Each structure stands twice: as structure tokens, then as C-alpha cells.
Amino acid sequence: MKEKIRFSGLHPEMDIVYLATSVPRKCGIATFTKDLADSISDEVGGLPYRVTALSESTNGYDYPPQVTFEIRKNEIRDYARAAEYLNGSSAQVVSLQHEFGIFGGEAGKYLGVLLSYLRKPLVTTCHTIIKNPAKEYRESFERVIEFSDRLVAMSPTGVEILRTIYGVPENKIVLIHHGVPDVPFVDSNFYKDQFGVEGRTVLLTFGLLSPNKGIETALDSMPAVVERHPEVIYIVLGATHPEVRRHSGEEYRLSLERKVRDLGLGNHVVFHNRYVDLQELIEYICSCDIYVTPYLAKEQITSGTLAYAMGAGKAIISTPYWYAEDMLSDHRGIIVDFGDTKGLSDALVNLIEDPVMRNKMRKKAYEFGRLMIWREVARRYVELFQEVLKEREHREVREVWQARMFPQATLPDIKLDHLLALSDDLGLIQHAAFGIPDRDHGYSADDVARGLAVLMTYYNQVKSPAILPTVRTYMSFLKHAQTDTGHFHNFMSYDRRFLDQEGSDDTLGRVIWGLGTVVRWGPNQRLRHLAQNLMEKALPKLELVESPRGKAYAILGFHHLLDRFAGASRFRWLLEKFADDLATHYKAHRTTYWHWFEDILTYGNAKLPEALFRAYQDTGKEEFLEVAVESLDFLTQTQWNGVYFELIGNEGWYPKNGEKATFGQQPVDAGYLVEAYIAAYQVTGKDEYLDSAQYAFEWFLGRNRLNEALYDFADGAVADGIDSSGISANQGAESVICFLMALIGMSEFRSQRLMASQPESPEITTSLNLTRYAAAH
Template sequence: MTTPILPQRIAFLGDYLPRLCGIATFTHDLSEAIAAAAPATDCFVGAVNDRPERYDYPPRVRFEMQEKDLDSYRRAADFLNFSNADVLCVQHEFGIYGGQAGSHLLALLKEVRMPVVTTLHTVLREPNAAQRKVMEELVRRSDRVVVMAHKGAEILRETYQVPDSKVDIIAHGIPDMPFVDSSCYKAQFGVEGRKVLLTFGLLGPGKGIEHVIEALPEIVRQHPNVVYLILGATHPHLIAHEGERYRLSLERLAEDRGVKEHVIFYNRFVSLDDLKEFIGATDIYLTPYLNEAQVTSGTLAYVFGAGKAVVSTPYWHAQELLADERGVLVPFRNPAAISSAVCGLLDDPARMEKIRHDAHAMGREMIWPAVAHRYLESFQHARADRKAIPRTAFAGWTLENRPYELPPLRLDHVIRMSDGTGIFQHAIFNVPNFHEGYCTDDNARAFILCSMLDELGGQPPAENLGRLATSYLAFLAAALDYKTGRFRNFMSHGRQWLEAAGSEDSHARALWAAGIGAGRSRNDGHSRLSAQLFERGLAAVTDFTSPRAWSFTLLGIHEFLRRFPSNTAISAMRVTLTGRLVALWNACSTEHWPWFEDSVTYENARFCQALIFSGQWLPDPAALEIGLKSLRWLVSIQKTQSGCFRPIGSNGFYQRDGARADFDQQPLEAQAMVAACNEAFRATQDSSWTREARRAFEWFLGRNDLGLPLYDFTTGGCGDGLHHDRVNENQGAESTLAFHLALAEMNCAEHLTTPPPHNS
């Protein structure tokens, strides 16, 4: 029997100390344990940063990625390929990577050439659509996946159809702590002679600590010497959004319940050595978490393996670890059950001692040296299972696989065109034209762009993006006449509205933007205001006759229902508007004219996109097929013999049985085609749609009738159209936003549309 050859170089990817989070601690401990278990192996780390100023990392960290910068993931893949890593070990948690549901990680995984072993710290039984897509792609691009409990493997099998043969169950690693009496550690904390209850970890509302405090009066009545130690800093992301509100609420609750002398808050992220001493002083550990769907808890593993009695709510990891009376499970949100369980253990020292011994014995299988050995076996398995020899770094970089690099984001001209009121409509060359003022159409598009960029991350800095988004949303709020429920459109430079109500199309674009703000914004104020605008403005659409307004509204409804899926009135409106578009198609389309109207005019692909969305989400297979069929025809009539995108021109458009206008070509058409084709790919997984999306996007960059780029790389602006002999050099808001929205669409889709690696 030959001895397996260990990997020469192992790369780890995830958060890393000194960043304060559980994943950072895990990545550190795992990489150190494997480095100790395989001293001849070069172990190095790629760290994910959540702030621009980075961290003071130790030498083991050899490359870094900015959480929200998509390009940094591609650069990291290049680094891994050139460093000839034999295995990549990824720590996955949805919240630590950029993009929708952490989708930026996929941009790296599609490029790396070595076997990938991914540790899933969260496995969702009921993912939303974005989480499901990311998880399925993540599993597909991983050679092995590791979960820390049997429940995780069960969910992978039942929810994501992952075969058991691809899954390794490896316990959460823990430090090797001796079985000792808690009295040995209490004096140094000044709690000698007292019974110590402990909860530790980053603080946040999901921890359920308030229910333990509610239980304390009864516990203290029966055992007056009890003290409850709450150890850990508030989660940094929670601090950024709401400060210490949760901790302060706990402190007030302890005072209100008369137990403030029995509660100790230690607001620190402690080192491992200090943590061992806190655990050593503990008599009973409490995890009163509120959510069953937690498949891994590092804090539970640490304390359990140290041989401590545990009282826990029955989240999945606790159910598994504390089975067979290795701990005590209590119902969620039940202070009476917590006090009964704690007092029951304190009243029965013999029972508590048996629980401790059983936990410590089982914990020997979880210490880091044992876990490192299991991971090395998984790495070996991944390398043996690789069906094809890993490609070298450049072998897959043909134009077929990497047609071009997307331009970097440059919002200079968007910022130049914006002031405290909103974004100006027009420009003279690259200079804002104050005389033409503002319009709701463009401020809606600008707000949509900010929402998409906030999900994608990267540049500009979050504070700049937030300021721009606030201005554009404030414009939309001012545009709505609350008495009539209609959005106005045109505003002068002097901030005077020039009409009582805008067009149906402009009203619907405002609803689209409000729907995106309601459904996607991570700013609570933006989300709530957007929802209010959406609900106030939606009723007017009932009387609209513009099919494009119906389509824009459907796009907004889709976004709104992402966050509020149970809103029956808005769901009913989706059914109504979808039915109107389908009826329009049935009344107008023929075999040779598969379209909704007797003319093909402007922003045409939005019809198709709206029906593709509705067809998927209602679901309505007939609507989906109409959306795809009409889009195929639109693609066919907007393509030249040389293979470039040629949108219907605005100088006459295209009438049934008439000649089509080839010019002037508008950026809005290319952007709509990019969005619709990318959505068609998501609905069908047919890669031909990604090629059409790229074709339409390349129109901006010079793959067009004149071979001239409309996008200006020096200013970040986009020309207002393509004439028969030249580019319109004025860089207005509509055109510039069309380019940047198309670029955002391409970046959103890019990591989900590349062909899978050869071994998949």
C-alpha cells in the first residue's frame, strides 16, 4: 500500500485574524492546525477585507481581496494559479463575500485551476432564489464540500441534490483543554464561591440573551450565588448600523428585572488563551439562540469539547451535539424552561458531572489535530477525484472563454452630472446643461444604478454611493404628488415642476426604481421610503394604456416582492399586468411578426424581460415562452451580417411591413438588450443568451456599424447616440446611465455565465 503524497501547497480563503469574526478565527485555527499536521506543506491564506484600510495580517496571509471589489476576486484567482497551489480550501458564509448572496466568490472559483474543498459554515434549508443559485454554483465548482454536522449533509442532499459521496462531515475544530474543576479558574475573575453561567461570542439580537436575563430572577431565587457572564464584543457590522443598541437593551433589562448584580458584561473579543480561562471558570454554558436553522456553532463546540454542561435552544448543531443527554435542550424563547434547566443541573451535581464527562470524551474527536487529519484526507480525496489534469494558468484564457475584460467602473461623469437636487438630464459634450434641468426618468435610472452598485460593491466608496442614492431617491419622493398618486417628470434648474403629471412611462420608471429600493436597499430608511413611494404610486397604473409602462411596473413589482412576497395586492397587480402583455401579444403577433405592437420603437427588450420575470415567478409558462420567443426575434432583427448589434433606429423605428430605421441608434436599446438577455440566460441556462448580452454590450465599446466607441474611457460618460456618420458627442444622463447600468448587469451576470471547468 502506497503512502498518500501530501499537497505541497495548500491555500486557504476566508476572513482572517485580526479581523473580529468567527470565520476569521476558524480560518486561522484550521490553517495553523494543518500546517502543524503537515510541516513540509506550504500553507498560506487569502484574506477577505471588509474595510478599505485592511488589517495588520501575519505573514501567513499572502494575498488579500476587498469584499465588494469583484476585480480583486479575479486577481486572487490569478495569484492562486501562478502560485501553483495544489488545493484551495474555501470558508463559505453568505455574508463574507461581496455581490448578491456572496456571488463574487464565484468569479474566483470559475478561474482557479486546482481542486477546491469548500467548508460550508451555513447550509440553508429554505434559501431565497439568489442564495440557491449561489449555493448550487458553489457546490458545482467545488470538488468536495465539508459540513460540520450530519444535518448539513442531509440538507445538501434534500434541498440541493448533492450526493453524499461529495460531502465530508468534519466536526468544528476546538482547542485541546483538560477536564478540570471550574473552581481552579474563578479566583482570577473575582467570582470564587459563585456558580458561573456563560454565553460568549459576537453579540447580536439573534443570540437570544434577553431570554436568559428574563430567566435569571427565578434562577437567582433558587441559587443566589449565580452570576451570568456575557463575554464578547458587539458584531462590528451591527456597531456600524445601530451602535450598542442591543447591548444597552440587555443592560436595561437586567436592571428592570432586579438582577444587575448577577450579570457581568465583558465587551471584548478575547484571545484564545484568555477564552480558555473564561471557559475554565464556567459551570453551565448557555446558547439561547433564536433560529433553528444554524448548522454550525463554533462557540458551542468550544465549550462542549472542554467538558462543560450546556443548556441550549434546539438549533440544528445543538440537537446533534447534545443528543443522548450530553446536554439539556430547551424550547426557543422560553425563559421559564431556561431557569428550570439551569436549576435542575445546579440541584443535581452528579448528573451535571456525568454530562461533563460525556461531552469531554466526545470532544477528543474534535480537537484541532484530529480535525486537521480529516481535512488532509478530504484534500487527498479531492485531488484523486479530479477527473481532468488541472489546466495551467493560461490554457483556458482563449477569447472563447474570456472574450474581453469588462471596463473598470468610472462614475466621474455621473458625479459631474449630479448635484444636491438630482442628476441633470442633458450635457453639452461632457458639461452638464443646466438649461434643461432634471427629470424623474433619469433620477430613477440613477437610483437603480446606485442600488445595483451597492450590491456589487467596489468603487465608489460606500459613503459616496450612499450620498448619490439619497439625492436621487429624494428627487423621486419630491416628484410624487401624494394627492393624485402620480409622479411628475420635468423640473427646471430652479427646482420648479413643469407639469402636473409626467408620462405613463416616466411614472412607471419611478415605480421600477422604488421597487428596487424597497426590495434591495440595505439602508433601512431608503427601503422604507421606497416601499412607501411604490405603494402610493402603484394604483395609478391600473388606468395606464402604455405597454411599456406595464413592463416597467412589472420589473418594479418583481423587485418589491423580493422583500415582501406576501403582499397580495401587489401580487395581484403582477397577474393583471402580465395578462395585459400576453393579451397584447396574442392580438398582434403572427408567425412573421412575433411582436406586441405594429411597430418596434424604443426600449423594446423590456417587454421580453418583464414576461421572462413574471413567467418564472408567478409561475406562468406561457408568459415565459412569449418573453423568450419575442426576445429571440428581437435579437434576430437587431444583428448585422458582420455580427454586431444594431438596435432599431429612432429616426422612424420599424413599422410592420415597412423598412426599419438603422439610425439614430440609442444606448438605451443596448442596455435593455443586455438586461433581457442576461435574464433569459438565468431562466434557461442557455449560453447563447450570454453571447447576445455580450454582443449588445460591445456596441458601447465600438463593435457597431461605425466601429466607434460611444463610451468615453477618459470621462466615464457615454455619447447620446450613433448617427449614420458619427457618434453624438453630448454625454447626457440617459446615455451615460445606460452604459453604467449595462456594465453593472454584465458584472452581475459574469460570474454566473462562464462555462464550467472541464472537470465539472
């Protein structure tokens, strides 16, 4: 098993990217996103986060470092590029803040381009939900629903609309309230002197100013209130909405100021035309006695301003938009009808004159607001993200899985490009970051040995002299890696320093496997003799091997050596001893339902039964065959779900009496399965093993849980696995080696079968041109 390389310092279980507008843009979604992201970061121990930001300004914004990607609102290509960028990132979850106005295209349809390409888990917070949408808005929002793992509604009405109007299943909807700052329940008089309103009854409305805020209604109600209570002052806090200012300048604000003059309210209404920071906003809210939201539109599913006022425990009067009806029920506030000037003035007077009722209302609002403070909201989101990630691990996808590839009548051409790109004049670099050799992690004898096995198997088929310089390089590395005791160092840094005294049993076994292929198929006697000498020098250490996998790898090396030197009695004795040991391991751990060599299934599992099939070929011992068949069938039963192989993940493995890990699936297991099934067919002649070999191979090509190919047809690179965040961006040596071993094995076997069925055809050779083979077949 290879070390799992990550290219981010983020916690693997809570690596979040927010898709939204971002500060410093003056936008409610941007503010919400920052507050949410900061709160979640605090909840998970201060981990950093990233934002993919929607931008309108052609010059962009002076974004904070959290913004790592920008989408220009009206550039459709940016949406596709953003999806590609997110897919290539280490993000575990994408948190989408959805509101129609912030995305480009008709009704925001450009967002659908991004979502259709996105391969990350998606949690969408619905800031806008339209009950009776126009066709284009409905279609746009239904695309968001389709691609979201969860939809967050911020009110019960939002939940109900999603369920009844859009047909969203209840288990896909989560109610999480709009977050609010955690502020103390204090007397408003404590803050009034900061704003020069001490001794006055303060009414407040805040937020970006636009015609739908209903400020006119509040102003028209003020004369009757002032007549009874001349100490009243109404503060309208907030800059004009950028969209309003872009199209109409300050025309709307000036019309309100004219209305104030016309109503004679100059001493009772104050406009603060600016965008205040959070601390100043909290102080304004705390200074008010009554908060007013006189909005004009019924279909407002959320309101951050109302939420903030509730969180601060304010007495609230509002018009009956959806969010207000939900939040102010149970006497947490007062509702007056849209445009009802008299109703609003009466409600204000009653609240001013009845401090008992006002304080009771404040307490109810504050108690409910405790559910909405950012700490609690962040905790709910963290739980939701973890739930979605866990669900992805255990989601049953067989019934909805659809192949994205055609059945493989042919196999891909064998491309050694990536393997050779990882090879230099010293050996084989073991890791690759996004396909580029990663020198930071140096070399390993594990990979060099298995790379040698690939090249020798390939050479046996095509006799290509072009690969021989690389073969000599690999042999030179292994000779240098062998210690005086006969064992082998495993890890070497890029500056040519060995990093260990000697490798593990598995390292020794893998080297013997690779050297055995050289003894069997080496292009000249000198190489074959060197491989033989290295194997013989390792004999004292081989006799001490305890690891079952180390023994299995070594058996394969012995099997290759014995094919050329059947009389090599010491190696034959060791092969039979190791096979006996494996059979003994199997009997010790086997139960009625658990047919395996250990009490846990981990990595490289199929090499154990494969080794016993080869041992049976060399010894004829029936016990080896029985254990090989039963254990391989158990592996199949454990991992084949009827549609694709669900390999055992390295994020927990599969212990006896435990749960099988889903993610961290590795190419090594798919590749080894292919080789084991080919060995099983060669020994038993059962066609079912050929089918299994094909399906296991197709795991690389997209027959897998994510329905995505790990193999890159362009350069022959292979992704390092299937993680909860998607296909790994890394393409290391082990992955391409195991793919090539499987591909070469499949192609050689098909060619041999074809030759057997059409021995007279001059067109059929052992060539790896499988297109020609397919046509002939």
C-alpha cells in the same frame, strides 16, 4: 528529462491556500481559519501556508505574513484577479471557508466569478447552509457546490440538507466537526479566582454580541434561578458584532444592560465587552459550571461557541437550533424551546441542584469533544486534501471533457520569439520562470543541440537568414562543450563554467542529432564541415553508448548525415548497430501485453520507435519496421483514451505491472509523439498515424486532461507541463523546442502533401503561412 523547477519551498503534496477572512479581523470565520490552518501546518510538519483574505475595511487590515492576497469584498474585479493569482501560484489545494456574509455582490455572488476562473482543486467548508433559501441565495450557493471538489459539513444535519435540498451526491460531502482546543477535563473552581467569581455558580455565554444570540431569553430566566440560588452569576463574554456596531453602535448592548437593571440582576450578570484571545477564552470556559446558548434561529448549522464548550466538557443548555440538536443528542446536553424562559430557568435549577447529572453530562460532552480537537480535525482535512489530489490524478474525465478549441484545420503560425528570447550570445538558457529566462540554471548542451535541430529544420523550409546568427551561436557552444575525448559537457552555469566532466549517453545522442541536421541542411559548407568534424571526433565515445534513448537520438543524427553523405560507412554501420541493439532490447522486455524496450515507460518514449522507422528507411531491414510499428502502437494504446492523449507523468512514470502516473505530463512526450507519427505515416502510408499526429499536437492547444492550452499564442512560449495543481507556470527551453519541432514537422508535412495534390498551383509553396494553405485546401 528536465529538472522540475519549483518556485516555492512548500511541500508539493500539501501546499494549501485558505480563501476566507483573516485575523486580525474580528470574525468567527477568521478565527476558525487561523486555528484550522495552524493545526494543519502542525500536522504536516510545520509547513507554512497562505491566506487569500476577504477584506471589508477600505484601509485594509494589518494582516500577518500568511496573507498573501487581499480581495476587497465589493470589488468584483478583485475576485477575477484573485483567481488568476491563485492559478499562477504553487498552491495544490484551495480551502474555501464559505459563509454568505463575507463575500460581495447580491447573496455573495461575486465569489462565483473567482470560482469560475479557478483551476485549482477546491475544498469548501460550509459555515452557512440555508434550508429554504431565497432564489438568489440558492443560485449563489449552487455555484459554490458546482465548482467544489468536496463540501465539508460540520454536522449531520448539514450533510442531510446538502444531500436532500441541494442534491449534492453523498460522495461529494464529508462530515468533519468544528475544531476545538485540546483542554483538560478540570474542575471549574480551579479557574474561578482569576475572574473574581470563586464560590459562585458560573453561567457563561460567549461570542460576538448580536440580537440573534437570544441573550434576552437567558436574562428573563435568571430571576427564578437567582431566587433559588443567589450565588449564581451569568457572564456574557464578547464584543458587539462589528456589523451590529457599524449600523447601530452599542444600542443593543445598552438595551441588555437596561434589562439587567430592570430585573434587579446587577449582582448576577456581568458583560465583558471585549474580544479575548484564545488562552483567555479557554480560561473563561473552564471557569464556568454551565454553558448557555439561547440562540433564536433554528437554521444555525454550526456554532463555534457550542463546539468549544463541548470540547472543554461543560454542562450545556441550549435552544433547539440544528447544530445544538446534533451535538447535544444522546444526553450530551439539555434542549429547551426557543423563547421558553421558564423551561430555561427550570433546566438551570435542575442542573445546579443535581451535580451527578451535571457531571455525567460533562463526561459525555468531553468524550464526544475528543473527536473535535484541532489535531483530529486537521488530520481529517489533510486526508481529505490528499484524497482530492489523488482523485484528480485518476479522475476519468473523458465523458465530461469538452473541447475549448475549434478543430485545427490550420496550425498556429510558427513563432520563434520565445526560443530566441531564451538565447543569448553564449547559448540557450534552459529554464524560464513564468516566461522569463532563469539565469540561475544556466545552459545545457541537451537544449542547445535540440534547438539547433529546430532552427535547421525551420531553415530548410523558409531559408530565413535571420536565424543564422543564432545557429552560429549554438554551434559555437557545442564546439566549446566537446571534450578532448569527443564527448560533450552538458551543463554550464551562467558564469560560463562547465558543471560536469561530461554529459550522459542521452546528451551525446541529442548533440549528434542536432549536428546531423546541420550536416544535412546547413546554409554553407563551413557550418556543415564543422558539424561533420564534431560528429567524427565523437565516434569513439558513440561506440560506447549504452542508453536506448542515447542510441535513438544518435540514429536520428546519423539519418540526417546519411541523407547528404550516403557513403559515410562508419556512421551507417553505427546506425544499423544501434538499431539492432534497440530491437534486441525490445525482444528482451516484450511480453504478450507489454510491447516496449524496457520494463518501465518514462520520458521521451516516442523517440525509440521513431529512430527505428528512420533506420528502416536507411537499411530496409524489416525487423526495424516491425518493432517500430508495434512499439508505437503500444504507446498509442497506453496514452490515447479516445478523446485526448493522457501522457505518462514524471511523478512515478509507468512501470510494468504498475500504475501509470497522471501528473507531471511533459511537452517533450507530446512533441516526440508527433514526430514519431509523421515518421510512421511516411514509412507505412497509414492515415491513422496522421490522425494521431494531429491529436498529439493538439495536446499543446488544450486537448488534454485539464482542457487548457500550454501554448501561448502571444509569444510562442510553452508551459513545462501538466501538474496536479494545473498548468505549470514555467516555460523552459525543452518545452518550446519540442513544440516547435512538432509544429514545423506538421506544417512541412502538410505543405508537401498539398504540393503533391496541386502541383500546378503557384499559390502553394512551402511557406509556413498556413492560413493561406487552409484557404487553398
